[in-house]
Amino acid sequence: AKETRKKGWIQLVRNAACYNPEEYRLTISPEGIIVEAGCANGCFYGLQSALQLISNAGEGGSIPCAVIHDTPRYGWRGMMLDESRHFIGKAEVKKLLDFMALHKLNKFHWHLTDSQGWRVEIRRYPLLTSVGAVGNLTDPNAPAQYYTQAEIAGIVKYAQDRFIEIIPEIDMPGHATSAVKAYPEFSGGGSKQYPDFTFNPGKEGTYTFLTDILKEITNLFPSKYIHIGGDEVHFGNEQWNYLPDVRNIIKSKGLKDLVAVEHYFLNRMSDSIRTLNKTVVGWDEVVTAGLPVSNTVVMWWRQERPEQLGEAISKGYEIVMCPRLPLYFDFVQYPSHKYGRKWSKGEYAPIERVYHFPGTEYTSGISVSTPLIKGIQGNVWTEVIHTPERLQFMVYPRLSALAEAAWTQDSSKNYENFNLRMNRMMNIYNKSGITFFNYKNPDLSPEVAGPGKRKKD
Ligand code: ACM
Numbered sequence: 001a002k003e004t005r006k007k008g009w010i011q012l013v014r015n016a017a018c019y020n021p022e023e024y025r026l027t028i029s030p031e032g033i034i035v036e037a038g039c040a041n042g043c044f045y046g047l048q049s050a051l052q053l054i055s056n057a058g059e060g061g062s063i064p065c066a067v068i069h070d071t072p073r074y075g076w077r078g079m080m081l082d083e084s085r086h087f088i089g090k091a092e093v094k095k096l097l098d099f100m101a102l103h104k105l106n107k108f109h110w111h112l113t114d115s116q117g118w119r120v121e122i123r124r125y126p127l128l129t130s131v132g133a134v135g136n137l138t139d140p141n142a143p144a145q146y147y148t149q150a151e152i153a154g155i156v157k158y159a160q161d162r163f164i165e166i167i168p169e170i171d172m173p174g175h176a177t178s179a180v181k182a183y184p185e186f187s188g189g190g191s192k193q194y195p196d197f198t199f200n201p202g203k204e205g206t207y208t209f210l211t212d213i214l215k216e217i218t219n220l221f222p223s224k225y226i227h228i229g230g231d232e233v234h235f236g237n238e239q240w241n242y243l244p245d246v247r248n249i250i251k252s253k254g255l256k257d258l259v260a261v262e263h264y265f266l267n268r269m270s271d272s273i274r275t276l277n278k279t280v281v282g283w284d285e286v287v288t289a290g291l292p293v294s295n296t297v298v299m300w301w302r303q304e305r306p307e308q309l310g311e312a313i314s315k316g317y318e319i320v321m322c323p324r325l326p327l328y329f330d331f332v333q334y335p336s337h338k339y340g341r342k343w344s345k346g347e348y349a350p351i352e353r354v355y356h357f358p359g360t361e362y363t364s365g366i367s368v369s370t371p372l373i374k375g376i377q378g379n380v381w382t383e384v385i386h387t388p389e390r391l392q393f394m395v396y397p398r399l400s401a402l403a404e405a406a407w408t409q410d411s412s413k414n415y416e417n418f419n420l421r422m423n424r425m426m427n428i429y430n431k432s433g434i435t436f437f438n439y440k441n442p443d444l445s446p447e448v449a450g451p452g453k454r455k456k457d
Contacts, residue, residue, distance in 0.1 A: 076375025084114030115177035171229030189239025197236025202245030339450030
């Protein structure tokens, strides 16, 4: 048949030789663009690559002829956002999802509950939002801010349209202050510094309450995963020693200490999640809790404890790596920045270190080439982030480096080449109105202030 296509066509072709569902082959020729993939995911990614090139060319511009054949290094390429410490809101979450899609990131881990605010409507327990969503880290009396179930459904759909899975996190048994402010009957107490920090692991009612919540979460989020936190329980569990319900289970279940109580709690909740046909995700504290290997994913976050990563691997858990350094984007990205976090001796999280992750910095004696490592994730905690502009400044350009780290094998990494390509990406940030840190010319992008005071060095 006579060719009737005009110049400038895009053809999408199913190619069964693309075995990985996210793999694609993009061919750009003077006649047009062909995207080949085995699945819709790969096809979407091929189009994103084409879109990046086209966005750069601008009105009347041209794009280079090329063949790009790519397949991701990791299947889990994530970003986490904490909306408890400061609520960022729907418009900005959608913008983040847009940029994740452009960068072919595919998991959005949504930290929806923590001590400073409960941010998701649960119909069975309305006080969680009418009381628990009041306040944030800067202003404990700020009016309630949270997502209704209808809003969540809209964002889940928005993410699905961009091939992004949303993994909700309901943090327990610690980081629970906002929930137990609403329902004090389930409080397990806290410490002087972290009052009412925990749920009460000795009360049957606590398990019913939390399982009811997770049932609604299950109905809202189609992901096969539910994240239940499990981190930093020791910050505020000393009251457990004195609560009659907890003393009773210590005795009746033969638990030897508060860590054993914590593990008992995590196993109970893991059982609940299994009955909901979901898989548990937990922070790396859960490695020692004895949760079933076949139904648990571990997020390794404590970079000062590589042994947690080693233990997770030796026990056979699937793992997502997100060590604070360099993958917590609330850490500063430049030495003179004053508002974000730094580790001891001023250690911070520059873009170059994100690009090279995982490299070899944590891996002595640990095989990070094991297929148990599902992927990597950048985490944005919001103690030091309170506005969309500040969020963007901390996320960009590190998100671009994260995406390359998640897609690229070490043998293909080339930081100089990445730097060159970042000129074009920074163009796209500019055109999209993104407030980013210009790491090549820091004077052009002064630090966007965070909440609270500037830190001294
Ligand atoms: C964490 O940063 N507490 C997981």
